Amino acid sequence: MNELLKVLSLAFAACLALSSVGVHAQQQMVLDNVTLNQFLSDQLAAREGATGNHANNWAVLVSTSRFWFNYRHLANVLSMYRTVKRLGIPDSQIILMLADDVACNPRNAFPGTVYNNADRALDLYSNNIEVDYRGYEVTVDTLLRVLTDKVDPTTTPRSKRLLTDENSNIFIYLTGHGGNEFLKFQDAEEVSAFDLADAFAQMWETKRYHEILFMIDTCQANTMYSKFYSPNVLAVGSSELDESSYSHHADSDVGVAVIDRFTYYNLEFLERVDKGSELTMKDLIESYDPVKIHSHAGVRTDLYKRNLSEVRITDFFGNVQAVEIDEDDDD
Amino acid sequence: MLHPESAEAVVLRRKVVLSFWAVFVILGLPIWIHTTTIHRTPLPLSAVKGLENELKDGLGLRSDDSPRLRVAVGVKESCLVGGTTTGEIGQELDRLIRPDHTSPLFRLELVNARESALPRYTLDCITSDRTPLPKTTISEADEINLYIPADNRGPVIIANGLYDAFVADFLFFNKHNLGSNNQAVSDTAGIASTIDRGATYADAIHLSFTLLVGLDSSTSKRQVEALSPTFQLEWRDHAENVWNTLKSSELNRYVTSITFDTDIGLQHITGGNSDRAGVEQDVSPEKLSSLLDTWDLQPITLLTTSLNSSASKVLQFVYFVPPDSANPKPSVSFTIANWGGVVIAGESRDLAHTMRTFKRQIDKLLSPVSFTLVDATKSRKVRPSRHEFARIATIMNLRGAVETLSALSRLVTSLQEMAVPSKVRELVDNAVMEWHSAVANLHADGDYSASEYRGLRHAAAAAQFARQAVFDKDMMLNMFVPFEHKIAVYLPLLGPVIVPLIAGLRRIIVESRRKEK
Numbered sequence: 001m002n003e004l005l006k007v008l009s010l011a012f013a014a015c016l017a018l019s020s021v022g023v024h025a026q027q028q029m030v031l032d033n034v035t036l037n038q039f040l041s042d043q044l045a046a047r048e049g050a051t052g053n054h055a056n057n058w059a060v061l062v063s064t065s066r067f068w069f070n071y072r073h074l075a076n077v078l079s080m081y082r083t084v085k086r087l088g089i090p091d092s093q094i095i096l097m098l099a100d101d102v103a104c105n106p107r108n109a110f111p112g113t114v115y116n117n118a119d120r121a122l123d124l125y126s127n128n129i130e131v132d133y134r135g136y137e138v139t140v141d142t143l144l145r146v147l148t149d150k151v152d153p154t155t156t157p158r159s160k161r162l163l164t165d166e167n168s169n170i171f172i173y174l175t176g177h178g179g180n181e182f183l184k185f186q187d188a189e190e191v192s193a194f195d196l197a198d199a200f201a202q203m204w205e206t207k208r209y210h211e212i213l214f215m216i217d218t219c220q221a222n223t224m225y226s227k228f229y230s231p232n233v234l235a236v237g238s239s240e241l242d243e244s245s246y247s248h249h250a251d252s253d254v255g256v257a258v259i260d261r262f263t264y265y266n267l268e269f270l271e272r273v274d275k276g277s278e279l280t281m282k283d284l285i286e287s288y289d290p291v292k293i294h295s296h297a298g299v300r301t302d303l304y305k306r307n308l309s310e311v312r313i314t315d316f317f318g319n320v321q322a323v324e325i326d327e328d329d330d331d
Numbered sequence: 332m333l334h335p336e337s338a339e340a341v342v343l344r345r346k347v348v349l350s351f352w353a354v355f356v357i358l359g360l361p362i363w364i365h366t367t368t369i370h371r372t373p374l375p376l377s378a379v380k381g382l383e384n385e386l387k388d389g390l391g392l393r394s395d396d397s398p399r400l401r402v403a404v405g406v407k408e409s410c411l412v413g414g415t416t417t418g419e420i421g422q423e424l425d426r427l428i429r430p431d432h433t434s435p436l437f438r439l440e441l442v443n444a445r446e447s448a449l450p451r452y453t454l455d456c457i458t459s460d461r462t463p464l465p466k467t468t469i470s471e472a473d474e475i476n477l478y479i480p481a482d483n484r485g486p487v488i489i490a491n492g493l494y495d496a497f498v499a500d501f502l503f504f505n506k507h508n509l510g511s512n513n514q515a516v517s518d519t520a521g522i523a524s525t526i527d528r529g530a531t532y533a534d535a536i537h538l539s540f541t542l543l544v545g546l547d548s549s550t551s552k553r554q555v556e557a558l559s560p561t562f563q564l565e566w567r568d569h570a571e572n573v574w575n576t577l578k579s580s581e582l583n584r585y586v587t588s589i590t591f592d593t594d595i596g597l598q599h600i601t602g603g604n605s606d607r608a609g610v611e612q613d614v615s616p617e618k619l620s621s622l623l624d625t626w627d628l629q630p631i632t633l634l635t636t637s638l639n640s641s642a643s644k645v646l647q648f649v650y651f652v653p654p655d656s657a658n659p660k661p662s663v664s665f666t667i668a669n670w671g672g673v674v675i676a677g678e679s680r681d682l683a684h685t686m687r688t689f690k691r692q693i694d695k696l697l698s699p700v701s702f703t704l705v706d707a708t709k710s711r712k713v714r715p716s717r718h719e720f721a722r723i724a725t726i727m728n729l730r731g732a733v734e735t736l737s738a739l740s741r742l743v744t745s746l747q748e749m750a751v752p753s754k755v756r757e758l759v760d761n762a763v764m765e766w767h768s769a770v771a772n773l774h775a776d777g778d779y780s781a782s783e784y785r786g787l788r789h790a791a792a793a794a795q796f797a798r799q800a801v802f803d804k805d806m807m808l809n810m811f812v813p814f815e816h817k818i819a820v821y822l823p824l825l826g827p828v829i830v831p832l833i834a835g836l837r838r839i840i841v842e843s844r845r846k847e848k
Contacts, residue, residue: 008830140810150804194811198746202808205738206801326664326672326688326695 056168056210057319059084062097062143064176064185068107071256072247074098075116076175076217076263078124083270084171087318091130095146095162098131099138099176099186109253116259116267118251132160140191147172147199149208166207171215171316175263178218180241181226193227200230211304213281213316217262219244222298234281234304234311238262239295246294261293273313275320282308341842348835355832369809371751374743378763379736386733390726390770539671540648540689646696647671648689666692725769728790732762735797742801748809755800762796765789 061084063077081096103114103125114125133142145151146162153161164170177184181193203209214235216224221237228235238245238260247257248264259267269287273279285308288297301308314320336344385391648671666672672692674685736759743751772786 010833141807144807145804149802150807152804153802192811192813195808198748198808198811201746202742205742206735207738321667321670323665323667326666326692 089319097133197227235300725790732793758800765793
């Protein structure tokens, strides 16, 4: 018995030692500011000349939650979908991922509809939506493959691919349940902040974006962008570490919360934006009120070279095709 | 008090413990290592580095006997106009620029101004009365190439960076002598970017034509279809003659007729303005872009799946005929890079004119660009021959291939958790092989008939293999698992097995030592 106790104690001590070594190694992975700045400078210098006007804008909108009581997460995404479409991004340039189908859920008192407000003034699930990935197709692997374009080109249709190039601005919106440096998918798996950071690094190396606006509405959302290290990424999150994000209100007839606070106040701002709007990202960030949102929304700008007061909302949320009118030629 | 073990029981216990250890070490450990090790096929990174150096050195295509002048340039913006220059560097250049100089190309080798002991120079602008040139920005490239025409007459071409230099090299020294007769290309950087702006290489390029007519329009689908066979061959031949499509590219034509009320679409452009002059002003690029959002364009699915294959590229061409009752009816055509073209048929349009407009739009979207040549008296547009552009396109594809392979090298090196399947190695090897074939063809510059373009085909293949390698679907990054999660998984899994094994082994060792004593 004494021997057994001795062995158990030894094993326990070994586990503690290994754990501390592992945690320490992870902490060392964070780039210090000087190294990061130098890296960014080198990367940006190599990409001089690329233009990111809002003629080539894409959106990746993902709801990662399953089950009826996560109705609000799908409403979040569909609200953003409606907004970017209104501002000009066509369906061919939107990747919409819905992990569940609340519109046709047997519990839905209003079948075939999704509302983001208790007044039910606007049905988000109209007949003009194009869902690219639905249900169990929405996985971590799918998201990372879409971002890095590591799909089978012979079997994957163009509509399900993110066909961006070095001049594309991408708006990436994630919502669901999250925690410290992770986001839950389908209540079965997680994507970590490291995975997203490495995916963005691959996108940068393969010239798949000019600028990214990363927006996330989950609990402890700001931790999800803490590991990014690629240039030209502007990140916005709904809550700090150890902070939850909350829903805004519920619909008593639907029976569940229908929208989250952070997304609600984003939409309130975006409803004032039209295709020719001069409103900037600085205006959007300054509109965040911790009292209303019930959490501290964060923004990360150290990877982003432009001044937010010069970045128009439509640089990410809108799209105007680069039209060149033909000159009249005589035949 | 425990009964002492019999000798046979001790032997049995030892055999059991040692057997478990044998299975653990001989079978368990190797299987665990094999199934958890990330498979990374070694890639020929040194070969890729060699391609980078080869491109940087000019692929052996550029003359190396031009005078070199080492300077330290500490400013980012400057310009140099042919003729007299200022400062010490000017005197040095004047010495080099003699009327009887044999080489019109001078290379300024830049050294880092912060590190170099060389004195700093500023290249200043002097506007010539004869040929004013726009300012050009000198980037922090390590080489600036000045192309100075013979007899020091005419503007100087400044090319920064390797790619621009290739273009300028080719234009200046080619057999057609674009750099002679006091003419010179005004902006090589702009030319390079314009070439890059064209349609990128694709396995197949599909052209999709859609007819949208108003409900009461007198133009019918039949009329369009009646004319289209006449133009089909013309379009096909024309598109096949563009420089960045290969013979394997497919051209497919569809005509779909969607009848619907186009008033909404038109009002989107005109804003309900009934005044014709106001309409002309209203037709802005933003409104034309918005018009596209009101259409739901779905090309007809082919019998094969190649259209839906995302390895192909689709260009849309829309012929939009407003209803006869619409007033006014704007008449405008426009193109969108990498999307296609639109012709809105106003009252003055006829179908034949529309078809020719589409042909010009194809030309614009896929064909080589033209250069603007300027001299003292005039400027004119010149379109170099297909041969000339085939060479430039070859270099463009080679540059794309090496950039892609370099990106792959960086990713594989920095992301150690990324699997590298053996297929990626094959693709990289193929890309390198095609690269060398393309360079060999560039050097040969021999049998370069219009239908062959072997160099371009090899270079395009190199670029394609490189893209397939870097976007291989099996080259995925292993998911990040926090260390504490690994402990949480392995501890309950191995603990109940490892602890008794260690205890048993320890007891065997202790007993052996007692026996020895």
